[in-house]
Structures are given as C-alpha cells and as structure tokens.
Amino acid sequence: MSSEKLDGRLLWLIAVILLGGLLGILNSTMAAVATGTLAAAFDTSLSTIGWASTGFLLAVTATIPFTTWAVDRYGGKRLWVAGLVLFLAGSLAAGLAWDVGSLIVFRVVQGIGAGLLDPLVLILLARAAGPHRAGRVMGLMGVVLSLGPVLGPIAGGAILGALTWRAMFLISVAVGVVALVLALRVIPADEPAAARVPRLDVVGLALLGPGFAAVVLALSQTAEQGSFGAWQALAPLGLGIVLLIGYGAHAIHAGRAASREPGRGGTPPLIDLRLFGSRSFTASVAIMGLGGMGLFAGLFALPLYYQQAHGHDVLAAGLLMAPLGLGGSIAMPLAGRLSDRLGARGLAAGGAVVAVASVLALTRIGPDTPEVWPALAAFTFGLGSGCFSAPTMGSLYRTLPGPMVAQGSSALYMLNQLGAALGVALVTLVVQTADSTIAGLRGVFWLAVVSNLVVLSLIPLLPGKAGAQEPVRREGVHV
Secondary structure, three states, rough: OOOOOOOOOHHHHHHHHHHHHHHHHHHHHHHHHHHHHHHHHHHHHHHHHHHHHHHHHHHHHHHHHHHHHEEEEEEHHHHHHHHHHHHHHHHHHOOOOOOOOHHHHHHHHHHHHHHHHHHHHHHHHHHHHHHHHHHHHHHHHHHHOOOHHHHHHHHHHHHHHHHHHHHHHHHHHHHHHHHHHHHHHHHHHHHHHOOOOOOOHHHHHHHHHHHHHHHHHHHHEEEEEEEEOHHHHHHHHHHHHHHHHHHHHHHHHHHHHHHOOOOOOOOOOOOOOOHHHOHHHHHHHHHHHHHHHHHHHHHHHHHHHHHHHHHHHHHHHHHHHHHHHHHHHHHHHHHHHHHHHHHHHHHHHHHHHHHHHHHHHHHHOOOOOOHHHHHHHHHHHHHHHHHHHHHHHHHHHHHHOHHHHHHHHHHHHHHHHHHHHHHHHHHHHHHHHOOOOHHHHHHHHHHHHHHHHHHHHHHHHOOOOOOOOOOEEEEEEEO
C-alpha cells in the first residue's frame, strides 16, 4: 500500500472500517428520533427516556481515552472486533429490552462499543493511508460523518412508520454482523506492541474519561432544563472541571517524569498535553470542535424549523435535511484529495467563507419562506463545512508522527463530541428562551455564524502547502 493512489485493498479496508463507524452514528440519531415513541412504549417521561441517549453519549465519551492506550496494547484489529461485538450485544439486548431501566443499561453497553469503534475509525484509517494520502482518506470518512446524522432521522422515521421501535436496534444487529464478518476478512492482523506499550495510566483514565463525560452530561442537562444555571447542569459541570484540571496537573507531572527517565517503566499520560504545543495540531482540533458545534446546531435546528414552521412530520423533515448531508458528502472527498496536493489553508478558508454566507442566509428564514431556500442554504452549508473539515483533518494527521496518531485521534474526537453536545444544548436553550420558535431558530443560526467566523480566524494557523509540516516536539526532542 505504499503507492499514493488508493489501491483496491485500501479501498476495501476503508469501506469496511466506515461501515462499522457508521453503526454508532446511525443508531444514535435513529434513537433520538424515537424518543417520543419510546416514552409512550415504556409509559415514562421524556426526561427519563432521554437517559437512553444520554447514557449512550456518556459511555462513548468515557471509553475513548481507554481506546487510545488499548489500540497498541491489544492491536487495532482485535480492538475493532471487540468493539463490534460489544455494540452488537448492546443492540440485540436493547431490541429485547423489557423496561426503561434495561433499555438504558443496554444503551450504555452500546455506547462502550461505540467508544471503542469511533476513535479507531480515525486511527486505523490514518495508519493505513499514511501522511501523503491523509486528506483524501479523511475526505472519504467525511462522507460518513456528513450523511450519518441525516440518514439516521430518515431511516428512523421510516422504520417507526412501518415497524416497531425494536426494529431500529435489531436492524443494527443485522448490519453489525455484516460489518463483523467483513472486518474479520479484510482488516489486516496487527500484532500487539505489548513489549513497547507502557502501563495503562489508570489515574489519567479515572480523571479524563469521567471528566469529559461529566461536562457532556452538564451540557445535556442544560438542554433538558433550559438553563445553564440549573443545579442539574452546574453540579456535573463543576465536577467535570475539577476532574479535567486534575488530569491536566497529572498529565504535566507524568509527562515530565516519563521524559526524564525514558524506558524505565514510567507511565506516560493517556494524552500528552504537549501535543497542544504544536500550533497546527491545536488549530486543527479547535476548528473541528467549533465546526462540529456549528454543524450540529444546524442539524438540530433545521428539523425543528420544518416541523414547527411548516408542519412536516419526522420523515419529511429528515428528507428535507438531506441537502445538508449531500453537500458535505460531495465536498469532503474532493477537498480531501485536493488538500493532499495543495495544502489545507486555501481550501479551508474558502469553505469557511461559504459556510458563513450560508448560515447568514438561514438567519433570514421565516414561516412563509418556501422550503427550497433553506434547503439550498443547507446544501451550500454542507459544501462549505466539508471544504474546511476534510483538509483540516488531513493536516492534523500529516502533522502527527505515527506513534502519536492514537493520542491525537482521542483528543480530536473528545473535543468534537463536546462541540456537538454544546451545539445541541445551545439549540435547546436558545429556542426555549426566545419569544417565538422562529426567533429562537434565527438565534441558533447566528450562533452558527459566530462559530464559523472563529473557524475562519483559525485557518491561517494550519499548514500551508502539502509537505510543509510543523513537527510535534516533546521537551525539545523531535518526534
């Protein structure tokens, strides 16, 4: 696979990995659509059934740091298969759940499986592609990231209209079995690097995963309570901040100790904070987090607009959301491929400008606006987001040395999760506190304008021409 062209084996590998990665995205968005149906089926409140989605998200977030360490300890293929098996077991059990408590528990099992799979998508693809093909491979991954959140509501609405809620989870089992069989055949075996892998940073794991999970829970509770000041949001937010500050202090101390005595059994931190000493890495992670916040704000605000302003049902609103995902799925492969030759900066800047202009147009929508105009604006928003996302992700992996890809992927994915959770929380808060639904939705799109303007301001920090990398350094040691 040394050729810079994507040969047949690599394309098959990419397809199999993306199929597994799509499982978590589709299942999560389908379950969000089914919230009302599940509440009625189990005769419980929306706030209670909401824990089926919240528990899934928290489990994903808390598992990601472990995956960073385990991929080298156990091997990428073994960990991928383990994640698929866990996800399949959770899906089957959720489809057979007998009460709301059992459903929440089984959704957590699904989330642990997804927490293994999601960062592994980035790690396995980055390792298979190499730095010279990172842009085009991340662009192909972007097709899944763009279409998944849009196809989920469409598939969920269609399944709920024709079958029962149990079918949503059982269909995931069928697709997951196919993904598992293909993974066993296509993903190459990689021997664990047990002799070279340091001990698990147990203290870091106990601080970092729960810290991020607590912040995500705080954002989720902000959305549910409709206020950042509610104790249900402030309590986990305070806990999360304390845990993350504790991790920061621990990571600095552990990183210095490991660099002073390399090879003497020191335990380096799960994520070395010196990664953020690279301007390119920091800018890439910030752009993806802010881009995720703006995109998820649009993904949640547009269906509300179509349902409440135009009276469409869930399936119709999902279909009207398709242009957003279509724009991203067109732009990301093309932008990723071009970024391998031209660099990230120019493509990303153009995409951010298009995204800002598109969301500005969405701030003007009203109840009398024909659906074609927000659909067109959503399409160009997807195009713009895709044009800055794929080059940014490619530049991140071109910057990172191979041994640091897992840590970089973990940091990127956790911050992207936070951006998405913050986007959802802000949508709910702004809509609930506005004078009218339309005023609230316009406020959401103004927030998306601001987030994309910040993205635009950070793009000059990305690498310029392809090959002009900014190496990451550890305490002056070039790696």
